[in-house]
Amino acid sequence: MEENEKLQLTEDEKKLFEDLMPEDLDEILDTGVNRRHFLKLLTLTGGGILAYQAAAAEQVLTRPLNAPPAELLPASIENGVDVSFKVNGAAKKLTVDSRMTLLDTLRERLELTGSKKGCDHGQCGACTVLVDGRRVLSCLTLAASCEGRSVKTIEGLAQGNELHPVQAAFIKNDGFQCGFCTPGQICSAVAVLEEAKRGEASYVTENVRKISGAIPLSDEEIRERMSGNLCRCGAYPNIVAAIREVYSGKPVEPTWKFVG
């Protein structure tokens, strides 16, 4: 089962270990990163390394050191359902309790904790993911109903080390404060751009009888379409700015500046 698979290193990561700690490479490839490697890596990265290495190191450091602890495996499953679906391109096959939501499955069984549980009742949007290309709420989706579907989470948006344009725009425009709502906001925004391109209307779209082709995204359209994603930090103006920037392809002037 998926949970027990060994850590697979990416090409970038392999190169990093080859450069920084060649003597440990074989062991790492064989048994994965252990605590000793981790500490060594920390010292090396702390000492200042090249940018591409820093990026790769960050990836390794933020990944779990070992196979998931036993607690991650469910203690008991009632009414088990076997499901196979894709998550961020990788095939997953697991047995879930019929009550398990997609959100809990991503977070608790597949260690993809990017999608957040804000309310667990469909009211906040923090758990937004893309299923078969459409944004949905993973807290109101049963994992059992995902057979054959393709799920994309915040973890699957970047191409390698290249951020998705919406991710980059959120960083540039300060589209968050605490960051809790951000994965949901970004997944939702990615879908909003596609929905508008496909000509899907919103409640504020004027005369739906006259729509032909893509719908222009005014700030009012962006706000209405993003209204299913709440942000308790109130980063809304900057979230709208980030989306407007990606949509228009033109840099948006920040509404703030550094003092001095």
Place this chain on the structure above:
Amino acid sequence: MRPFKYTNAKDVPSATRLLTANPGGRFLAGGTNLLDLMKEDVERPNELIDISRLGLDQIKTIATGPHKGGLSIGGLGKNTDAANHALVRQHYPLLTQAILAGASGQIRNMATNGGNLLQRTRCPYFYEVSMPCNKREPGTGCGALEGINRLHAIFGWSDKCIAVYPSDMSVALAALDAVVRVRDAAGQERTIPFGDFHRLPGDTPEKDTNLNHGELITAIELPKNNFAEKSYYLKVRDRASYAFALVSVAAALEVSNNRIDQARIAMGGVAHKPWRALQAEQMLVGKEPTEANFRLAAEAAMADAKPLEHNKYKVELGRRSIVRALQVAMDGKRS
């Protein structure tokens, strides 16, 4: 959430048979209402029969029968797809607007047309299992009757239940005289006029609709009409978006030579079902589409309102919303 058996229905006959055989079971469509209520322990099914892969999502012009030339919308299609279908946008823009006024983009991508009709009330006492509620547990009393009833009904309530029905889509369907097509385990089909689909609470608020256990909504049918030019769905809520209606109005007019030939006015947020203002509609026929006439109609529509302690505001809000919705339907100008 309580344990339940999950069953993937293979086809419509087996889905209806499975549900008919199990009084404790439920269909699972988009799950956006049912799973929420199960997490709250309000709904406690012992089996979910997943109907999300049965197809029944086509939208097509009706070729024969009494609704020939009208539109059939699949019961298992998604709200997003119904709202954005070219034929719906062109001929029933009121329905497009009403669907898009509800919930959020994410939820509309999940919610099905049949499931939307069957969503349950948002009465806070219904949701809170420690409170008395005749709808959730018949015979326990109504917590809202003497409680905080700001969100509750002003028409058609009983002392057993004062809840309002929350669907926006259904308000437009009521105005458009839709018909609900259902099928049972024996393969029998029947159609239910929209006005008879949802019920007033009376003495049995636990029953929201006249659908029988085991029946599946296969389609919603819309008769042909001439309202596409002049219609509007107005929704008034506590925040600008992503909230249920305090009051909503689906308004549609057919006008020739500056005279109203036909009018439709349905309200949401005011009763246990979409509330048609039939008398007000009749009053408008033959009149000029002026603000003064809209006001008279709105007065008539609200004349029988019976507000509760905390929702008196809904009477004036309803009156103004009707006038506003008719005005926007008439001239197309929202602001």
